[in-house]
Amino acid sequence: MIRKTLKAAMALALAAVMAQPVLAEPLAKDVFGAQSVANRAQPQAIGGYSRGCASGNVQLPESGPTWQAMRLSRNRNWGQPELVGFLIGLSRAATQYGWPGLYIGDMSQPMGGPMLTGHASHQIGLDADIWMLPPSSLRLSPQQRENISSQSVVRGGVAASDLWSAAHHGIIRAAASDPRVARIFVDPVAKVMMCNAERGDRAYLRKIRPIGGHDYHFHVRLACQAGSPGCENQAAPPPGDGCEEAAQWIRNRIDPPPPAPPNPDYRHPRSYRMSELPRACQALVSR
Numbered sequence: 001m002i003r004k005t006l007k008a009a010m011a012l013a014l015a016a017v018m019a020q021p022v023l024a025e026p027l028a029k030d031v032f033g034a035q036s037v038a039n040r041a042q043p044q045a046i047g048g049y050s051r052g053c054a055s056g057n058v059q060l061p062e063s064g065p066t067w068q069a070m071r072l073s074r075n076r077n078w079g080q081p082e083l084v085g086f087l088i089g090l091s092r093a094a095t096q097y098g099w100p101g102l103y104i105g106d107m108s109q110p111m112g113g114p115m116l117t118g119h120a121s122h123q124i125g126l127d128a129d130i131w132m133l134p135p136s137s138l139r140l141s142p143q144q145r146e147n148i149s150s151q152s153v154v155r156g157g158v159a160a161s162d163l164w165s166a167a168h169h170g171i172i173r174a175a176a177s178d179p180r181v182a183r184i185f186v187d188p189v190a191k192v193m194m195c196n197a198e199r200g201d202r203a204y205l206r207k208i209r210p211i212g213g214h215d216y217h218f219h220v221r222l223a224c225q226a227g228s229p230g231c232e233n234q235a236a237p238p239p240g241d242g243c244e245e246a247a248q249w250i251r252n253r254i255d256p257p258p259p260a261p262p263n264p265d266y267r268h269p270r271s272y273r274m275s276e277l278p279r280a281c282q283a284l285v286s287r
Contacts, residue, residue: 032113053281054112054125066101105129188249195243
């Protein structure tokens with residue numbers, strides 16, 4: 001009887017140990033969010049825009065003659081050299097439309113990867129948010145850059161606000177016309193405004209994709225660059241200018257269709273573990 005009791009107790013103890021949760025590997029967002037500087041290596045975008053990392057990122061200078069990086073406390077003014085050069089060039093182009101330059105929002109973390117808060121993408125150093133707010137000053141202090149906010153170009157979700165202007169159209173068109181750009185994400189109202197106003201070549205409109213949550217800024221995404229064999233391009237936008245699609249977004253806001261069932265397989269990139277990122281990303285932070 002005693003032996004049986006001991007065996008039963010040992011079995012229960014073993015079962016209790018086996019039931020204890022295994023120490024989970026770290027979340028990728030915590031590992032990459034803790035990186036304060038980039039590595040000094042050949043620039044490479046690794047993986048996909050929403051599941052990847054970046055080697056050899058460089059920092060957009062906090063201020064320049066035609067730009068300022070905003071929200072410096074986030075340390076997200078990093079990107080592949082191609083992105084940094086693109087943003088500086090676009091900020092200069094903005095002066096042709098009457099703006100003194102551009103306020104640059106989130107780009108990437110020093111080594112890319114999933115972020116501690118916010119974005120699902122911006123992981124491989126090829127994404128950047130550009131504020132819709134025309135700069136009032138390019139000499140803002142770091143504290144002022146924390147306190148100032150952009151302004152929406154949309155009113156009530158269905159019409160342009162008083163902030164929308166031909167300058168917005170011109171700057172976004174200039175960005176989309178750059179062959180390095182794969183996509184630009186904006187609120188559908190902004191896209192419809194551009195569709196209705198365009199009287200010239202409409203080819204660039206194909207790259208401008210309607211999406212919610214992009215009325216205070218527009219999001220530029222560059223295509224994978226040469227020298228990044230592990231970079232995964234997004235599929236090309238559908239053929240055509242996409243203007244009807246944007247208009248349908250607005251009609252759906254006015255008369256919402258039945259909600260689509262949730263995707264049971266969707267996970268936000270902030271939930272990824274390190275083992276779920278490309279092997280090159282795992283190696284990048286284990287050195």
